[in-house]
Amino acid sequence: MAQSASEELIKFYENPADLTFYTDNNVCTGNDRYRDHLLGHILVSMRKAENMDIIVSFLMESGVRLILNELKSATERGAAIRILTGSYLDITQPSALCLLRKHLGDDIELRMFKEKNRAFHPKACIFHHRHDFHEIFIGSSNISRSALTSGIEWNYRFNSAADDRGCRKFMHTFEDLWLNHSVTVDDEFLKEYSKHWHHHPILKYDEEKVTSFFQPRGSQIEALYALEHSRKEGADKGLVIAATGVGKTALAAFDSVKFERILFVAHRDEILKKTAGTFASIRKTADIGFFNAGEKCTDRSVIMASVATLGNDKYLNDKYFSPDFFDYLIIDETHHGVASQYRRIMNYFRPKFMLGLTATPERMDKKDIFELFDYNVPYEISLCEAINKGYLVPFKYYGIYDDTDYSGLHPVNGRYDNRELNETYIGNVRRHDLIYGNYLKYGSRRALGFCCSREHAEEMAREFNRRNIKAAAVYSNAGGECPEDRGTAVEKLLRGEIRVIFCVDMFNEGVDITSLDMVMFLRPTESPVIFMQQLGRGLRTCADKQFLTVLDFIGNYVRAEKVIRYLTEGKSDSRTNPYGQNNLPDGCQVDFDLRLVDLFASLNRRNTxxxxxxxxxxxxxxxxxxxxxxxxxxxxxxxxxxxxxxxxxxxxxxxxxxxxxxxxxxxxSPEKEEIYTGFAGDFLRMAETTAMTKVYKMPVLTAFLDGSALKSAVTEKDLLQSWLSFFSGNRNWIDLDKDMTYEKFLKISRKRHADKIFDMPVKFLLKTENMFFRQEKPRTLSLNPKLSDILSRPEFAAEFRDIINYRTVEYYRRRYEKETETR
CATH class of the missing domain: 1.10.10 (Arc Repressor Mutant, subunit A)
Structure with a gap:
């Protein structure tokens, strides 16, 4: 494995051949390899300094990595470190700030200059030594790999012995900027800064030519920091939402390093095989086994499991794995988590932490994925944000009007029957010409076309081959005129032997062809999940790739007008943004045929x-x-x-x-109607509508649940058990008080918890819902005796439980939406 330039530099400076050069020379210009780099000079000073102050216009991940070990050593010997940076041109990378926070935490002080209308271009390292001796490196270098090493940067060192007045002037100015013109970089600041940070073109000049696969990069650093912080706050599960191409699998491997037994669950064997290689490299282990149709490994520290196999009830028992066998459970592409097999796996195991990974739930999609993780989303980077941050390339999207008539087809639940689509597409010469003509118009070296069926993919490959554009069809259970094994087809595409792959679902996820420069949507897009998956296939960065061309052939099919909502990730729709020009990521373009604008308006008018x-x-x-x-x-x-x-x-x-x-x-049903009749129905409707500005009432109401029945009364012990169970779980403690922290929560006595229960939710229930609740004994809560005949009925308890579960998860949803709005 090739060393990165940073690793090579760090290795050299850990044992430099001649320290005298760095202590005797005050000038560095970046000319000479290593010896004339600013990095060598400041590392030597860092090793001797009692305290240090660093002030730069910007911090970059590459530069922070070069000085991180030395900073850590300095803090371990008690040195005080302050770093003041700026947000000039958005060059300071969130990942650089996260590296410092993650590895040094509160051992250093980190602040950012806050005056927006005032330039901030200082670049200096101030080292404070014993006996009131100070030295300052000042010049043109910020904290980046290029500036600290091979870039032409001029820096000069002077000290208080030679110019005490000058040193004090710089030190006093630093103190003023630190105290009066900057803000603390804490976790809340980091979230806000990262959310609005955009990649600056200058950053590409600081990228290493050889990068180490064993180090997290960019958004992975931010996500790892967020996950670690979430666990410190008591979370035992969390969902990471990251656009395709950001590196979720490697992120999971990095995050798993501190855990011993790992279970990774996915729905395709090829994903498991690829993931095994990633985990082997990052965890530096070959102790990896598979649990799928072909093998049933149970004795390795890392198990890659197929959901179709492990999700079978016959394997979810102590004969194979006990519920607490794994420390760390990873559910890949969690939008599949709603399937019964995924739920069985998630409900059976009790790991120390469960991580969900997905690129596609987005807030515009269904909510079941969030519910599985109690709406705990430690880190989220949408496709738009990933493009803005430079992790993905921009897209040029062309909405092409297709006059194919879908009005005679019969979609069921918003989905078209493939047989009807085949009848519509197969032999449709006009449509073939439309697709081929636009392919030529916009041009491509490597393209992917998404089709509705194997017959459709076969025909499209045949039509392109007939027109001298080499193409192949890829689908499950291959057979026919132009089929290719997926791996073979990808290799041919990369070698330039074919120029287009027409596929059916098999490239929606888990396949990376970074050099793809075009995707074609050749069938109705039926959900945002599929749309984002297919778009994401072509957005990975690649040398000389400036953007992805997207050709979407749109007709009068169901949900056609939703495409603008998908492209803007729910920020606008075809009513408010009919031409699709607003709320796009940096560098992206959308161009709709004007006939589509009219079509969208027509479909919107038709909506019920x-x-x-x-x-x-x-x-x-x-x-x-x-x-x-x-x-x-x-x-x-x-x-x-x-x-x-x-x-x-x-x-x-x-x-x-x-x-x-x-x-x-x-x-x-008649059975449900009976339950909702009379006083029992009034009680259930109260549970549906009782005011809940805070979540306090839910654990109190939950305390009445007793298996398949309800208790007629709950004691202080019952209430306290339900309360602590609820607020100890997955960061729910944050809702106890406005300024609550996990450390404060852990110090709250049981008596204080009990007092809060009776002073707040119990008190309000007795006041506002006194038709149903009463306090017959001190420190208890009872139900009205009118309910006594129905409390033991399982169907009544099931209804009550369903209401409580819904109201709790709806509270989580509102809390999550509020949190994301304020970031």
Whole structure:
């Protein structure tokens, strides 16, 4: 494995051949290899200094890595370190700040200059030694690899013995800037700064020619810091949302290093094989086994498991793995987590930490993924943010009008039947010409076309080959005229033997072809998940690749008007942004055929009123679940825009009176109707609607649940157990008080918790819901005896539990939305 330039430099400076050169020479210009670099001079001074102050216009990850070990050694011997940097042109990288915070924490002080309308270009390292002796390096170097090493940078050293007045002037000015013109870089500042940070072109000149695979980079550093911080706050699970191409698999491997037994779960064997290589390199181990259809390894420290195999009930037992066998569980591409096999795995194991990885849930998609992780999202970088930060290339998207008529097709739950699509596409010469013509118009060396079926992929490959554009079709169970094994097809594409691969689903995820310069959407896009997956296939960075061309052939199919919402990640839609020009990432372009603007307007006019949309969503989810959905299933399954419309309009909100909603649409069973009759129904509706500006009432109400029945009364012990169980879980303690920290939470006595329970939620329930609650004995809470006959009925307890679960997760959702809005 080749060493990075940084690693080579660090190795040299750990044992420099001649320290005399650095102590006797005050001038460095960057000319001579190593000896004339500023890095050597400041490392020598760092090793001797009692305290140090660094002030630079910007910090870069590459530069921080070069001085990190020396800074750490200095703090370990008690040196005080202050670093003041700026946000000039967005060059200071969030990952550089995170490196310092992650490895040095509160052992150093880190601040950022805050005056926006005043230039900030200082570059100096001030070293304070014994006997009131000070030395200053001042010049042109910021903290970057180039500036500290091979760049032409002029820097000069002087000290207080030679110019005490000059030294004191610089030191006093630093003190003023530090105290009066800067802000502390803490975790909240970092989140805000990272959220709005954009990649600056100057950064590409500081990238290393040889990079080490064994070091986290960019957003991985930020995510690792956020995950570690989340665990310190008591979290036992978390979801990382990161756009395709950011390096989620390597992130998981880096984060797993401190854990002994690792389980990685994915839905495809090729993903598991690729992941095994990544984990072997980063964890530096060959102790990796597979648990899939072909083998059932149980004695390795790292297990790569197929969800189809491990999710089978016959393997989820002590014969194979006990529930606490693994310390760290990783669920890859967590948008699949709603499947029953994934849920079984997640519910069976009890790791110290469970990490979910996904590129695609986005807040515009379904919410079930967030619910699985209690809406704890330590780190999130959307596709737009990843492009803005330079981790992905920009796209040029062309919405091409396709007059193929979809009105005679019969989509079920928003999805088209492939047989009907085949009948529409196969032999459609006009459409072939449209696709081929636009492919030539925009040009490509390596393209990927997404088709609806193997027959469709075969025909597209055949048509392109007939027109002298070498192409292949890739799909499962290959057979036919132009099929290729996926690996073979990719190799041919990379070698230039073919120019287009037409595929069916197999390239949606888990495949990296960095040199792709075009993707073509040749079938209706039925969900934001699929859209973002397919778009993400071509956005990875590659040498000489400036952007990705996206050709989307759009007709009058269901949800066609949603494409602007997908492109802007829910920030706008075809009503508010009909031409798609707003809310795009840096360098991206969107161009719609004007006929599509008219089509979108027509489709928007045709959309049904809110009440009917909610009804249609209900029946779609019922068809997917195969039963009358409960509240949680409806919450998870509803598209977010429809859900938000529903809960923001109380008259149409099914969750505020679910039994009434079911009765209105003819879905309330006689058994449920009986439960909701009379006083018992009033009690359940109270649980649906009782005010909840804070979450305090939920653990109190939960205390009444007793398996498949409800208790008639709960004691202080019952309430305290439910309360502590709730607030100890996955960072829920943050909702106890405005200024609560995890350390403060751990110090709260049981008596103080009990007092809060009775002084707040119990008191308010007794006051506002006194028809249902009473206090017959001190430090207890009882239910009205009118409920006594129904408390033991399992179906009543199930309804009550469903209400509590929904209201809790809806609280999490609102908290998460509020947190993301304030970042």
């Amino acid at each position: 009123v809110r009440k009917e949309l909610i009804r249609q969503e209900y029946f779609r989810i019922k068809a997917e679940t195969g039963k009358v959905p409960d509240r949680i299933e409806l919450f998870n399954g509803m598209e977010s825009d429809i859900y938000l419309e529903a809960v923001q309009h109380s008259k149409d909100n099914p969750f505020s009176n679910y039994s009434g909603f079911l009765k209105e649409i003819g879905e309330l």
